[in-house]
Amino acid sequence: MSSVRQCKRLAKALSSQALHRPPYAAIGPHQSNVLVLPQCRKASSSSGTVRSWILKRVYGVIIIVGVTGGGLLVFKYWLDRQVDNKLSWIKSYYPSGVSEKISDGLVNISNWIKTGTNNSSSSSSSSSSSEARTVVDDRPSNNDELIKLQKDVNMLKNKLSSVEKENYELRKELSKHTGVSPNAVQPGQKTLIEMYSEILTLLTEFDAKSPLTDRKLVHSLPQVVVVGDQSAGKTSVLEMVANARIFPRGAGEMMTRSPVMVTLSEGSDHVAMFSDSSTVYDLKKEAQLKALRHEIEKRMRASVSDGQTVSSVPISLVVKGPQIKRMVLIDLPGIINTVTTGMAANTREDIMKMCRQYMQNPNAIVMCVQDGSVDAERSIVTDLASQVDPNGHRTIFVLTKVDMAESNGLKQERILSILDGSLFPMKALGYYAVVTGRGNTGDSIEQIQRYEREYFAKSKLFQNGMLREAQLSTRNMISAVNDEFWKMVQESINDQALLFKTLRYNLEAEWRNKFPGERTLDRDDLFEMSKADILTQAASLQVLPPTKWEDILMNSLWDQIGPKVLDEIFVRAAQSRSSDEFNTVVDIELHKWADSLQLASLCANVGMTTLFEQLHNKLADLKGGKFMTLSQGLREEVERLSRELHKWESYNIDQLKYVQMSALDDKDVTAEDQWQSSVEFMKSTLSKQVKQASSDLSALKGPSSFSQRWLGWSSQTKQQVERQAILEELDKFLKAEPNHPNKLFVDEVLTVQRSLKNKGLIVPEKEIQLAWSHAYRLHFLQQTQQKAHNCQKGFLLRQHSPQFACPEVTFFWRVQQVMQSSARTLRVQILDREVRQLEQQLKIILDNIGNDEKRKRDLIRGNAVDKAEQLKQVRLIQEKLDSFRQSLLKQQKRQTN
């Protein structure tokens, strides 16, 4: 084929690949900005015309094929115009700051192209033949020429990677402003690699959650299985792929003790994380790398059962970073020859079994790692590879430690026979020689990469062109493995799609049987529905009628402040000898209480409790559909958190105090209806209190009456008998002196004790005082009840006869006033601020939960939601697989056209 035709074909292939981003494209956004193909220089020079067949800007990628000779000026002019066009477009499309950076980058690239074309043009005629030899299939005839070419290639590679880096940084910067991934082809469009990576992530999540099958579906997908004899350098190879020294190291001992599945993908930051944890390790930071290695080692040791040496439980790791090739690699424990001291007896068989299992996956690419520095005859892995993949359709052979092989004096013929596949019994798709370490645990990846470059640049073993350049270096090997991986993806995708179609069909049938006629509401659906319900119910608190709020608040207020009002203030005032004294005590105590903010704080608590009680009632009112119970946990958690978070506004408490103090300033009942209302309040309050006090007293005595004992089939305890006897003695005092003060005097205690002793009962003073507090309380309340009755008509009487005094009515009126004004103020505060505040809090709480998948899973649970989730995931994976398949198909069609 003529070089011009060859070049045209290459150009066509590249243009379609660059535009449509095949996973295995030689040129992609993460790989290159500019590529000038040497084959085409030769072709162009032969025709002497400009061959600028392709110049495409594909999201920052420029591909130039063939620019030479007399057309150079025309080309430069044309390139400038293209760049100008792009500059004005960038200026109008991107925000300032970003646009300048991109523009600078584009201008740099354009200048570099022009310099490159100058050089290539000036050297094209003289070096066209040597350039042609850089085409991978041609073998050079002259060693010096080859060395020179090798240097050129290395220089170009370095240049290329620095432009790649620059381009990547620019796209990263751009992505910060536009939210578009730095790897995106077009805004909103995903590359095939990204699509596959997404499917892998979904499948890993699906496997983790799904009890559907023991077989992990993600393991049937194409993946690269790294196998080799112990210490062959498997882990070192993987580290070169991941571009970081992420694995633990030891001195000579077996390091890989369980499979490590590494999902590699491109990302703006170089990071790693375990798939079951949210910790992100920054691989650029040595301390975090160390922590990662430590964690891997810890996990490996933890996964090995007692008495065993290796484990088959995989550790799953995700590594992302700039220019990392997307694929899934599994590092397996090294195959051992013999079991050494300290190892479990079955270790060799366990490792062989494990390797065989992974290698037998028909979609696995087997990366067979062979140590180049040891005798080929000692290799076990090559035997295994030839058994599992006899035709070598999916095996790639990697010869490591060739540097050591050379220093050990390995002959060129021997290397050749290994790398052309004639020495080992196995067959492979490709054979590679690499250097992936130098036995120094402290070396960084950059140091190893440099060491490898320098080694191949000066190695005698590989220098006379005995091997194709593409067979050397880790970089080339990784590209080839990556290509094979993606080929496998293409070949197996139909089977995967069918598998998910069947899974979806089965799950849908199961759902129809279990929940006939019901919509499949997954966790997110249920969450969104519950969220809307909760917020609607919270908002409806605003429309509760004000009177209802005040009634509820009044009841709650009395429950809270009643005990203090009655047992402390009212009882103390009642010990007074005159109405004036009664009023003075009441006035002082009530003012003291209100002034100290204690009353206001108590009322604010009541406001808060009432608000949350109402919210609780509203949420309990939610009927919802059949699946309402699934989100019961969510509602409870939201209620709990909002209670915890809600703070009553402090100026609201001050306002309450002010209102209460003003209410207390009103010291007298001036109208009859006020008097009546107060008496009613007093009567209803006392009636409740008397009821409560009677029941407390009864509890103290136990089943004291005949009927209680016989109907309730119970009898008094010894203590209850004693208490009943005490109460009978105390009753005598109260009958003899109805206005007895609230304190029981010492002589009275002794009288009770003496009297009971005569009846054969020895009772401690503590018991007498306890019984007295109950007896006196009931007696006092009943007396006050009687006063309330007597005071009913007292308003007019009081006017006509000043001796008639009912200070108790005035007391209850004042308390009622304080409560009413507090309830009114609380109602206004609740509706003006607190409900709105609560709504906002609920929204934040719900948003937080909504963003936390684990919490959502914990709070919305049940068989129906699990099934709906599975169905949703399977549908999603199936859809993704389908669109991935279609994109692959489209790309294949384009290539065949």
Ligand SMILES: Nc1nc2c(ncn2[C@@H]2O[C@H](COP(=O)(O)OP(=O)(O)OP(=O)(O)O)[C@@H](O)[C@H]2O)c(=O)[nH]1
């Ligand atoms: N000189 C030299 N040393 C290498 C090369 N590749 C790996 N090593 C060293 O060989 C040793 C073993 O490498 P590993 O990558 O741990 O080997 P492995 O196959 O993963 O070991 P196991 O998992 O324990 O079977 C390490 O000290 C590496 O630094 C190489 O190309 N040249």
